[in-house]
Amino acid sequence: xxxxxxxxxxxxxxxxxxxxxxxxxxxxxxxxxxxxxxxxxxxxxxxxxxxxxxxxxxxxxxxxxxxxxxxxxxxxxxxxxxxxxxxxxxxxxxxxxxxxxxxxxxxxxxxxxxxxxxxxxxxxxxxxxxxxxxxxxxxxxxxxxxxxxxxxxxxxxxxxxxxxxxxxxxxxxxxxxxxxxxxxxxxxxxxxxxxxxxxxxxxxxxxxxxxxxxxxxxxxxxxxxxxxxxxxxxxxxxxxxxxxxxxxxxxxxxxxxxxxxxxxxxxxxxxxxxxxxxxxxxxxxxxxxxxxxxxxxxxxxxxxxxxxxxxxxxxxxxxxxxxxxxxxxxxxxxxxxxxxxxxxxxxxxxxxxxxxxxxxxxxxxxxxxxxxxxxxxxxxxxxxxxxxxxxxxxxxxxxxxxxxxxxxxxxxxxxxxxxxxxxxxxxxxxxxxxxxxxxxxxxxxxxxxxxxxxxxxxxxxxxxxxxxxxxxxxxxxxxxxxxxxxxxxxxxxxxxxxxxxxxxxxxxxxxxxxxxxxxxxxxxxxxxxxxxxxxxxxxxxxxxxxxxxxxxxxxxxxxxxxxxxxxxxxxxxxxxxxxxxxxxxxxxxxxxxxxxxxxxxxxxxxxxxxxxxxxxxxxxxxxxxxxxxxxxxxxxxxxxxxxxxxxxxxxxxxxxxxxxxxxxxxxxxxxxxxxxxxxxxxxxxxxxxxxxxxxxxxxxxxxxxxxxxxxx
Ligand SMILES: Cc1cc2nc3c(=O)[nH]c(=O)nc-3n(C[C@H](O)[C@H](O)[C@H](O)COP(=O)(O)OP(=O)(O)OC[C@H]3O[C@@H](n4cnc5c(N)ncnc54)[C@H](O)[C@@H]3O)c2cc1C
Numbered sequence: 001x002x003x004x005x006x007x008x009x010x011x012x013x014x015x016x017x018x019x020x021x022x023x024x025x026x027x028x029x030x031x032x033x034x035x036x037x038x039x040x041x042x043x044x045x046x047x048x049x050x051x052x053x054x055x056x057x058x059x060x061x062x063x064x065x066x067x068x069x070x071x072x073x074x075x076x077x078x079x080x081x082x083x084x085x086x087x088x089x090x091x092x093x094x095x096x097x098x099x100x101x102x103x104x105x106x107x108x109x110x111x112x113x114x115x116x117x118x119x120x121x122x123x124x125x126x127x128x129x130x131x132x133x134x135x136x137x138x139x140x141x142x143x144x145x146x147x148x149x150x151x152x153x154x155x156x157x158x159x160x161x162x163x164x165x166x167x168x169x170x171x172x173x174x175x176x177x178x179x180x181x182x183x184x185x186x187x188x189x190x191x192x193x194x195x196x197x198x199x200x201x202x203x204x205x206x207x208x209x210x211x212x213x214x215x216x217x218x219x220x221x222x223x224x225x226x227x228x229x230x231x232x233x234x235x236x237x238x239x240x241x242x243x244x245x246x247x248x249x250x251x252x253x254x255x256x257x258x259x260x261x262x263x264x265x266x267x268x269x270x271x272x273x274x275x276x277x278x279x280x281x282x283x284x285x286x287x288x289x290x291x292x293x294x295x296x297x298x299x300x301x302x303x304x305x306x307x308x309x310x311x312x313x314x315x316x317x318x319x320x321x322x323x324x325x326x327x328x329x330x331x332x333x334x335x336x337x338x339x340x341x342x343x344x345x346x347x348x349x350x351x352x353x354x355x356x357x358x359x360x361x362x363x364x365x366x367x368x369x370x371x372x373x374x375x376x377x378x379x380x381x382x383x384x385x386x387x388x389x390x391x392x393x394x395x396x397x398x399x400x401x402x403x404x405x406x407x408x409x410x411x412x413x414x415x416x417x418x419x420x421x422x423x424x425x426x427x428x429x430x431x432x433x434x435x436x437x438x439x440x441x442x443x444x445x446x447x448x449x450x451x452x453x454x455x456x457x458x459x460x461x462x463x464x465x466x467x468x469x470x471x472x473x474x475x476x477x478x479x480x481x482x483x484x485x486x487x488x489x490x491x492x493x494x495x496x497x498x499x500x501x502x503x504x505x506x507x508x509x510x511x512x513x514x515x516x517x518x519x520x521x522x523x524x525x526x527x528x529x530x531x532x533x534x535x536x537x538x539x540x541x542x543x544x545x546x547x548x549x550x551x552x553x554x555x556x557x558x559x560x561x562x563x564x565x566x567x568x569x570x571x572x573x574x575x576x577x578x579x580x581x582x583x584x585x586x587x588x589x590x591x592x593x594x595x596x597x598x599x600x601x602x603x604x605x606x607x608x609x610x611x612x613x614x615x616x617x618x619x620x621x622x623x624x625x626x627x628x629x630x631x632x633x634x635x636x637x638x639x640x641x642x643x644x645x646x647x648x649x650x651x652x653x654x655x656x657x658x659x660x661x662x663x664x665x666x667x668x669x670x671x672x673x674x675x676x677x678x679x680x681x682x683x684x685x686x687x688x689x690x691x692x693x694x695x696x697x698x699x700x701x702x703x704x705x706x707x708x709x710x711x712x
Contacts, residue, residue: 032073033074033075048166059348070353110224374640432508449478533686538592539628614707
C-alpha cells in the first residue's frame with residue numbers, strides 16, 4: 001500500500017493543502033494524492049453572492065490544481081464511486097482504483113431528496129449541476145420576451161432562504177415561490193422574504209397548486225452524506241449518512257481512515273453540517289494526518305459549542321446579512337454584509353499565491369516543451385551522420401525490413417517526456433496519445449507499443465502504485481485503438497530524491513509501431529491549391545508555462561486537458577474511410593508538437609516552388625491562450641522555436657501570415673502562438689479544396705482551415 005489519499009476537495013482539505021504549501025516541512029514524506037471531481041472547490045461562504053450574481057465564479061473558486069502543485073500533492077480529477085475497505089482502495093469512475101495506506105474523506109454532502117427525486121427540481125448539492133441549471137435558466141429567460149415564468153425553491157432551512165433571496169437579486173422580476181414549513185423559519189426571515197416579493201407556500205398544506213408540479217426549481221431540502229459511504233461499510237449515522245468519527249477525526253473503528261466536514265460527525269461532539277466546522281476542522285485534521293503518517297500519537301479536538309454564522313441576504317437590490325449564533329438571529333443590516341464580505345475576501349486571499357508559495361516561477365517547462373530545440377538537434381544529427389543517410393530523419397519511419405521476409409511494412413516511432421501532470425494515470429495516457437500521434441500523422445493505425453517507465457527512488461509500494469497507474473493510463477489510450485502494450489522496461493532514476501509530488505518524477509517513453517496505409521502520408525507532398533486543416537486549437541505550451549506561475553485560469557487548463565486527453569485516432573479512422581472513396585484525399589500530414597505550428601510547417605515546405613499562406617485570424621487557440629501570450633507568458637522552449645519566424649520574413653518568402661495587421665498586440669501574440677510547443681497537439685493535413693470543404697462541413701467538425709498552398 002502506499003501513501004495518503006485525500007478524497008474530496010472540501011474546505012478542510014483545501015486548508016490542509018495550504019498548510020503544506022506554506023510550510024513544506026510539515027507535509028508527510030509520502031505520496032499524497034487529492035481526488036476531486038472538479039479542479040476547483042467553491043467556497044461556501046460566498047455561495048449566496050455567487051447565485052445572486054454579485055461574485056463571479058473565479059472569485060469564489062479555490063484552484064485545487066495550483067494549490068496541490070504548491071503543496072507537493074498529486075491531483076487526480078475524477079469521480080469517486082466507492083471504497084473497498086478490505087483492499088484499502090478508493091474506487092474511481094472510468095479508471096483504476098487508487099490504493100491508500102491512509103485515507104481522509106472530506107466530500108461534503110448531497111441534498112436529501114427523499115423519498116424520490118422530483119422531476120424538474122434540481123438539488124442544490126452537488127453545486128456544479130445546480131449552478132449549470134441556473135445558467136441554463138438564464139439562457140431560457142433571455143430567449144423569452146419577458147421573464148415571467150415561475151421558479152420555485154423548496155426547503156425550510158437557512159440555505160433555502162439564502163438561495164431564494166439570492167435568486168431575487170439575480171432575477172428581479174421573475175415570480176419566485178418558496179415552499180417550506182413555516183414553523184421552521186423565524187418571523188424576521190419570513191418578513192424579509194415577503195418584502196422581497198417572494199411568495200411563501202406552506203408545504204404541509206394539502207392543496208398545493210397543480211402548476212408547481214411542472215415548475216422548475218431548486219431543492220434545498222437539507223443535506224446528507226453521499227450514500228456510497230454507508231454502503232462501503234463505513235460506520236454512518238442512519239439518518240444523515242454522516243461518518244462517525246472519534247475526537248481525533250479518525251473514523252470509528254477504522255484507524256487508517258479520517259473524515260471531516262459535512263460528510264462526517266464527531267460522535268462525542270456532534271455539530272450541524274456547515275462550512276464553518278469544515279474550516280475549523282482543518283488544523284486538527286492536518287496535525288493528525290501528519291502524525292498518523294509518521295506514526296506519532298494523535299491529538300483530540302473539541303470544536304466550540306457554537307459558532308457565529310453570517311447569512312447573506314438582499315433587500316431592495318442591496319446586499320445585507322444576518323448574524324446567527326445558536327438560536328439568536330440579529331439583523332439584517334448592510335454593515336453585517338460588509339463584515340461578511342471582508343471575512344470571505346480574507347478567506348479567499350489565503351489561496352492566492354504570494355511569497356513562499358510562488359516558488360515555481362522560472363522553472364523549465366515539461367511535457368513536449370521539454371524537447372531539445374531544433375538547432376542543437378539538427379547539428380547533432382549531422383555530426384552523428386544521421387542527416388547524411390539521404391532521407392530526412394522523421395518522427396515516424398518505416399522499418400528497413402528485408403523484402404525477402406515478405407512482411408507488411410512496419411512504421412515505428414518513439415516519444416516521451418517528463419511528466420506534465422501530477423496524476424500518473426493521466427500522464428501515462430497523455431504520453432501514449434502524444435506518441436501515437438506520430439503514426440496517425442502518417443496515416444498509420446497503431447498496432448503495438450512498448451514502454452520505458454522511469455520511476456523515482458522511493459519505497460517499493462509507492463513505485464508499484466505509480467507504475468500500475470501509469471501503465472493503466474497508457475492502456476487507456478491504446479486499448480480503444482485495438483493496440484497492445486507488448487512489453488517494455490522500468491528504470492529507477494539515479495538523480496537523487498525527487499521533489500514531491502513523486503508522481504511528477506515519473507518519466508514515460510513509448511515506442512509505437514503500426515501498419516501504414518498503402519497511401520503513406522508524407523510530410524512534404526503539398527500540392528498547389530491545397531488547403532491546410534488543423535484538427536484542434538493550439539496553446540498547451542503557454543498554458544502550462546503560465547500554470548507554473550499560478551496564472552492559468554483553472555477552466556482553461558481543464559478544457560486544455562480535456563482536449564489533450566481525447567484520442568485523435570478517431571480522426572485517422574475517418575480520414576482512412578474517406579480515402580476508400582478518394583484514394584488521394586490527404587496529400588501531406590504532420591502532427592504539431594515541440595517545435596510549434598511554424599516549426600512543423602517548415603518541415604513540410606521542402607518544395608521551393610510552393611508557398612503557404614496562413615490565415616492569421618483562423619488559427620485556433622485554446623481559451624485564454626492569446627491573453628496569456630499578450631501578457632508575455634511563453635513556454636521555456638518558445639525562445640528556441642522562434643527561429644522559425646525566419647520562415648516568415650525570409651527574402652524568398654515561402655510562408656506568409658495574412659489577415660492580421662502587423663505590429664499590433666494580437667499580431668505579436670499570434671506569432672508566439674505559432675511557435676508554442678504542443679503536447680498532444682493537433683494533426684495538420686494538406687488536402688484539396690473539395691476534400692477540405694467536405695471535412696469542414698461535417699457537423700461538429702474538429703477541422704479548421706488555417707491556410708492554403710500556392711505556387712511561389
Ligand atoms: C446555498 C447554500 C449556502 C450556504 N451558505 C453557507 C454559509 O454561508 N456558510 C457556511 O458555513 N456554510 C454554508 N453552506 C453550507 C456549506 O456549503 C457546507 O456546509 C460546506 O460546503 C461543507 O464543506 P465540506 O468541506 O464538508 O464539503 P464541500 O465544500 O461540499 O466540498 C466537498 C468537495 O468534495 C467533492 N466531492 C464530493 N463528492 C465527490 C465524489 N464522489 N468524487 C469526487 N469529488 C467529490 C466536491 O466536488 C467538493 O469539491 C451553504 C450551503 C448552501 C447549499
